[in-house]
Amino acid sequence: MSSSKLDPTPRRPLPSQVVKDDEPVLVAAAKGGDVSAFETLVGRYERKIFRLTQNITQNREDAEDAMQEAFLKAYEHLQNFEGNSRFYTWLVRIAVNQALMKLRKRRPNVVSLDEEVDTGEDMVPREVEDWGPSPADRYAQTELADILGKTIGELDPSFRVVFQLRDIEELSTEETAEALGLTVPAVKSRLLRARLKLRQALNQYFHRGEHQ
Amino acid sequence: MKCKTIITELADYLDEALDPALRTQIEEHLGKCKDCRVVVDTCKQTIEIFCNSEPAPLPSSTRVRLHEALAKRLRRVRA
Numbered sequence: 001m002s003s004s005k006l007d008p009t010p011r012r013p014l015p016s017q018v019v020k021d022d023e024p025v026l027v028a029a030a031k032g033g034d035v036s037a038f039e040t041l042v043g044r045y046e047r048k049i050f051r052l053t054q055n056i057t058q059n060r061e062d063a064e065d066a067m068q069e070a071f072l073k074a075y076e077h078l079q080n081f082e083g084n085s086r087f088y089t090w091l092v093r094i095a096v097n098q099a100l101m102k103l104r105k106r107r108p109n110v111v112s113l114d115e116e117v118d119t120g121e122d123m124v125p126r127e128v129e130d131w132g133p134s135p136a137d138r139y140a141q142t143e144l145a146d147i148l149g150k151t152i153g154e155l156d157p158s159f160r161v162v163f164q165l166r167d168i169e170e171l172s173t174e175e176t177a178e179a180l181g182l183t184v185p186a187v188k189s190r191l192l193r194a195r196l197k198l199r200q201a202l203n204q205y206f207h208r209g210e211h212q
Numbered sequence: 213m214k215c216k217t218i219i220t221e222l223a224d225y226l227d228e229a230l231d232p233a234l235r236t237q238i239e240e241h242l243g244k245c246k247d248c249r250v251v252v253d254t255c256k257q258t259i260e261i262f263c264n265s266e267p268a269p270l271p272s273s274t275r276v277r278l279h280e281a282l283a284k285r286l287r288r289v290r291a
Contacts, residue, residue, distance in 0.1 A: 047267040167262055199258040
């Protein structure tokens with residue numbers, strides 16, 4: 001590492017880059033019965049919602065069903081959306097519920113978000129190797145997508161879903177807690193574990209010496 | 213400050229949710245400890261890589277089934 005000072009703020013897209021200006025107009029039109037406005041919203045978010053349901057369920061068929069149900073429920077309950085949050089955030093919450101229902105149905109004894117998280121010694125990273133700048137650029141986009149899909153799939157579901165909401169969908173810690181019925185400290189401890197485990201899993205692909 | 217404290221506070225540090233005094237202590241430690249600097253930096257990169265990754269296009273068969281299901285249900289809701 002060349003600098004002893006770190007910028008602690010990840011370079012994330014601002015909400016204004018995620019939400020297009022016309023979204024409230026489209027939502028209002030869809031509420032008024034304009035099906036094409038709702039289809040525009042579906043087209044805008046279908047890829048992200050499918051990635052979300054795929055990441056949570058780790059099953060293609062379940063992911064597809066959960067995505068479909070999420071969009072259908074969103075349309076049917078659109079009148080309940082009061083605009084207090086982004087439409088996308090509201091949609092994500094519906095999709096997460098659908099995906100978790102699929103996951104629990106398939107793995108009823110495995111998936112519990114309520115279990116205590118051990119914060120013991122194993123959190124201390126085992127491999128401490130520098131990755132150098134822009135490690136993701138060393139891979140083609142499809143290759144990178146495979147790596148990310150594989151590593152997040154290996155996470156425990158209770159960590160995976162928190163990381164998905166907090167760091168991929170960029171919900172706030174409080175929104176994530178509310179969506180999953182967890183306390184804020186529980187979200188924070190799962191998020192820390194998820195980030196550390198993913199960092200460790202990605203280390204084999206990104207440490208200096210790979211792809212160089 | 214011990215390295216373990218850096219790990220414990222890592223999520224809040226990256227999310228800028230720490231009080232300024234603790235943040236200063238952490239940055240002083242990071243200035244001296246290369247291993248912790250690397251852990252913080254690679255953890256930050258992990259978040260960025262996932263956050264910035266573009267979702268793959270929907271498989272065409274999945275997309276067709278989604279829009280067929282929507283068309284069917286939306287017609288029913290409107291009727």
